[in-house]
Amino acid sequence: MRLGWLVAIAASVASVTVAGQQLDLSAYAIVDLSHAYGPSTVFWPTSPTKFELEKLAYGKTEGGYFYAANTVRTPEHGGTHLDAPIHFSEGGRTTEQIPLEQLIAPAVVIDVTAHAAKDRDYRATREDVLAFEKAHGPITRGTIVLLRTGWSRHWPNARAYLGDDTPGDASKLSFPSFGPDAARLLVDERGIAALGVDTASIDFGRSTDFQVHRIAAARNVPGFENLTNLDRLPPRGALVVALPMKIEGGSGGPLRAVALVPK
Ligand SMILES: [Zn+2]
Numbered sequence: 001m002r003l004g005w006l007v008a009i010a011a012s013v014a015s016v017t018v019a020g021q022q023l024d025l026s027a028y029a030i031v032d033l034s035h036a037y038g039p040s041t042v043f044w045p046t047s048p049t050k051f052e053l054e055k056l057a058y059g060k061t062e063g064g065y066f067y068a069a070n071t072v073r074t075p076e077h078g079g080t081h082l083d084a085p086i087h088f089s090e091g092g093r094t095t096e097q098i099p100l101e102q103l104i105a106p107a108v109v110i111d112v113t114a115h116a117a118k119d120r121d122y123r124a125t126r127e128d129v130l131a132f133e134k135a136h137g138p139i140t141r142g143t144i145v146l147l148r149t150g151w152s153r154h155w156p157n158a159r160a161y162l163g164d165d166t167p168g169d170a171s172k173l174s175f176p177s178f179g180p181d182a183a184r185l186l187v188d189e190r191g192i193a194a195l196g197v198d199t200a201s202i203d204f205g206r207s208t209d210f211q212v213h214r215i216a217a218a219r220n221v222p223g224f225e226n227l228t229n230l231d232r233l234p235p236r237g238a239l240v241v242a243l244p245m246k247i248e249g250g251s252g253g254p255l256r257a258v259a260l261v262p263k
Contacts, residue, residue, distance in 0.1 A: 025260075031232045033196075033224075033240070033257035034080040040156040042200065042226065043078035046170045051078060076252035080226045082244035083202065087251040088210060089217035095250030098222055102193040105144045107240040107259065108136065109233045113150035116176040120163065122149070123179030123204050129186060136235045141191040144240045148230040149176045152198040155228065163205050173205035180211040187219050194242070196224030196257075224257060233259055 035041065037051045051074040058068045076095075077083070085092030110132045115122045124147055133139060154160035163174025177199050178186075186192045195202050195216055202223040203212045216223055224242050242257035244250075 027263055028239075028260040029232075029263055031229050031238075031259045031261055033227045033229055033242070033259055034255060035155060035226060035228050037072075037074065037079050037254060041079040042156055042158045042161055043075060044170060044200065045162065045165065045167055045173070047075050047078055049073065049075055051075075074254060076247065076250055076254075077225075080224075080228070080255050080257065082242070082252045082255045083213065083217075083223035083225060084250055084252050085217040085220045085222060087217060087223075088213040089220075092217045093220050093222075095244055095247045095253050098220075098244075101142065102144075102222060103243055104241050105142055105193045105239070106236075107144040107146055107196075107233065107238045108132065108139055108236050109146045109148050109230055109238070111148045111235070112176065113148060116149040116151065120174050120176060121204055121206050122176040124177070124182045125179050126181040126185050129182050132235070139186065139190045139192065142193045143190070144194045144196060144224075144242070145186050145190075145192050146196040146224075146227065146230055146233070146240070147178055147198070148233075149198055150231070151175055152228040152230065155226075162200055173200075175199045175201075175205040177204040177207075178202050178212045179204070180215060183212040183215040187215050187221050192221065194222045194224060196227050196240075196242070198227045198230050200226055224255060227257060229259075233261060237262055 041051045043050050054071045056069045056071055061067050084095045084098060086094050110128060112122060112124050112128055158165040164172040177197050178195060203210045239260040242255055244253040244255045247253045
């Protein structure tokens, strides 16, 4: 019986039965949407700390076997990460309270790379969202909306990526993202699950009032920042799984995001 179970589990690794429907994982390409965390990870210039990995053990033990373990320290907001609603809304959900339905959902990708190539302070507009819907169909409730600016190509060159890399100074940042009108349409009218972007913030770099963060947080809509590989996703049809470290009381957290893209 036990062996039978193991054989069944082994056989089901590449295909999962969900509610009577077969999810055939071999029919999907799995795309990594996260940057790795390491010495070159890009952080906001005012972040007092960065990601640190400290080796506690690495090598052969007295018992003759190999053993490795580390301690990590990291700001919540750096590298590919989640913004929990409480980041910009008192009483908003903290990281561990975000419903999984907002983190695992169908995604659309709005491509503004052409605009961003001409204007590094570009903000996606309401018209960009409406043009997407005209071309690819309506953005429905519970969708994860990803904005593709092409900025990931600058990673991890902080100066090119953020527009300025002066330590302790965030006043001269310059990179594209969502604009408030697009955010209002998506969050307030479409009822989307989450906003994500391949730059450092769901507000553009020059923002001083973080309107998009506040619009999203007010409706308990989380943000995914510093995503990558959005050029490998179709405008519609991918399933995104964006699972942050489940930090109790967190205002965000490191995020491992992947997409299942039909082959
Ligand atoms: Zn953040």
